[in-house]
Amino acid sequence: MKQVRDAILAGDTPAAEFASLQVPESYRGVAVHKDEVTMFEGLAAGDKDPRRSLHLDEVPAPRVGPGEALVAVMASAINYNTVWTSIFEPLPTFGFLERYARTSPLAAQHDQPYHVVGSDLSGVVLRTGPGVHAWTAGDEVVAHCLSVELEHPDGHNDTMLDPEQRIWGFETNFGGLAELALVKANQLMPKPRHLTWEEAAAPGLVNSTAYRQLVSRNGAGMKQGDVVLIWGASGGLGSYATQLTLNGGGTPVCVVSSPQKADLCARMGAELIIDRSAEGYQFWREDQVQDPREWRRLGAKIRELTSGDDPDIVLEHPGRETFGASVFVARRGGTIVTCASTSGFLHQYDNRYLWMHLKRIVGSHFANYREAWEANRLIARGFIHPTLSKTYPLEQTGRAVFEVHGNRHQGKVGVLCLAPEEGLGVRDHELRDKHIDAITRFRGG
Numbered sequence: 001m002k003q004v005r006d007a008i009l010a011g012d013t014p015a016a017e018f019a020s021l022q023v024p025e026s027y028r029g030v031a032v033h034k035d036e037v038t039m040f041e042g043l044a045a046g047d048k049d050p051r052r053s054l055h056l057d058e059v060p061a062p063r064v065g066p067g068e069a070l071v072a073v074m075a076s077a078i079n080y081n082t083v084w085t086s087i088f089e090p091l092p093t094f095g096f097l098e099r100y101a102r103t104s105p106l107a108a109q110h111d112q113p114y115h116v117v118g119s120d121l122s123g124v125v126l127r128t129g130p131g132v133h134a135w136t137a138g139d140e141v142v143a144h145c146l147s148v149e150l151e152h153p154d155g156h157n158d159t160m161l162d163p164e165q166r167i168w169g170f171e172t173n174f175g176g177l178a179e180l181a182l183v184k185a186n187q188l189m190p191k192p193r194h195l196t197w198e199e200a201a202a203p204g205l206v207n208s209t210a211y212r213q214l215v216s217r218n219g220a221g222m223k224q225g226d227v228v229l230i231w232g233a234s235g236g237l238g239s240y241a242t243q244l245t246l247n248g249g250g251t252p253v254c255v256v257s258s259p260q261k262a263d264l265c266a267r268m269g270a271e272l273i274i275d276r277s278a279e280g281y282q283f284w285r286e287d288q289v290q291d292p293r294e295w296r297r298l299g300a301k302i303r304e305l306t307s308g309d310d311p312d313i314v315l316e317h318p319g320r321e322t323f324g325a326s327v328f329v330a331r332r333g334g335t336i337v338t339c340a341s342t343s344g345f346l347h348q349y350d351n352r353y354l355w356m357h358l359k360r361i362v363g364s365h366f367a368n369y370r371e372a373w374e375a376n377r378l379i380a381r382g383f384i385h386p387t388l389s390k391t392y393p394l395e396q397t398g399r400a401v402f403e404v405h406g407n408r409h410q411g412k413v414g415v416l417c418l419a420p421e422e423g424l425g426v427r428d429h430e431l432r433d434k435h436i437d438a439i440t441r442f443r444g445g
Contacts, residue, residue: 030118049402069129072179076417093115117169139190146187191425202387202411260410327353
């Protein structure tokens with residue numbers, strides 16, 4: 001991989017030279033092992049340690065098939081799907097890989113005794129398969145994580161509705177926490193030229209997810225003036241939702257869990273911030289009993305901050321812990337849009353506040369190619385900025401996932417793959433100088 005890395009770091013290597021580089025027979029990738037899926041049995045989710053289950057392995061390079069691209073990965077980032085994979089919850093991902101492998105001869109190679117994880121990357125195209133014309137060796141790219149087949153009519157209006165859509169690095173193999181990654185060519189997008197490799201890798205999954213949830217007609221369809229309640233507003237997803245709300249003329253109400261996380265939201269430009277730890281909200285009295293008085297107390301706090309307005313939109317991703325409160329506090333006719341359930345998948349809420357107040361719940365899962373492209377375009381133009389709190393070397397990916405699992409992070413946590421150090425990969429210094437204050441200010445501590 002040294003020859004590949006050196007060609008990328010040179011910054012001016014011709015495309016023909018990239019095309020002539022020999023693809024190594026093997027590469028280093030962070031993987032879980034099929035024979036270890038029972039290692040955490042009997043432990044509570046919070047006690048499962050990704051540092052034990054994630055391994056830095058030397059694995060064979062995958063074959064590049066029609067419509068695919070092999071990318072040399074300079075940097076990647078951590079998402080909650082990597083946390084779930086690493087602790088084998090809600091179930092091991094090897095079942096996904098086995099089912100995918102049965103769909104076609106091309107997909108068969110994804111069924112391995114290991115699963116190379118990771119759903120973000122920035123890097124350089126090394127090889128493309130037959131039928132790929134928009135990308136060539138040497139292109140600097142980022143990747144979104146939707147892998148889709150598009151052989152079924154349901155996917156041609158919105159690719160997220162395709163029955164064969166999967167999340168790359170989670171439901172497919174050869175993900176981005178590695179020196180090489182295998183992606184569909186229609187996952188690729190231009191790397192924002194004013195960002196470093198690690199900055200460019202950070203937004204991919206979460207920025208696109210937040211864009212579909214809030215902005216797209218497939219999500220909440222946010223408009224100017226909307227009040228948006230954002231749970232975990234300093235985290236990977238929430239930090240981009242906060243920026244998209246501000247950039248789109250809305251008013252974010254940011255819910256965080258510490259003064260440090262509140263400070264990050266303020267640096268992004270948010271003015272209405274709730275520190276839920278300081279407020280002491282306890283939405284559950286017991287394991288099976290919620291406390292509507294706490295919902296009302298949250299609603300009163302929101303109206304205090306907004307001068308009397310309830311949220312038009314609630315951006316939901318904690319799930320079980322907060323969902324009852326989210327349904328309650330949304331305004332009449334408002335929208336609760338949910339994309340995850342990091343605190344539990346089985347939700348309880350009082351349906352009277354949904355049906356009698358004409359609210360709606362919208363399910364949102366990642367983003368289609370167009371939505372991801374538009375979200376990346378906002379990054380490339382400097383309207384939305386990376387929120388990267390810390391970067392680890394590839395060898396310490398387990399530690400990085402452990403930090404995210406324990407909610408010890410702000411913004412996104414990055415991983416250097418082939419990049420030997422932070423700060424490399426900037427091509428447009430003029431644009432970077434224009435936005436350097438925001439880029440620096442938005443980095444979490």
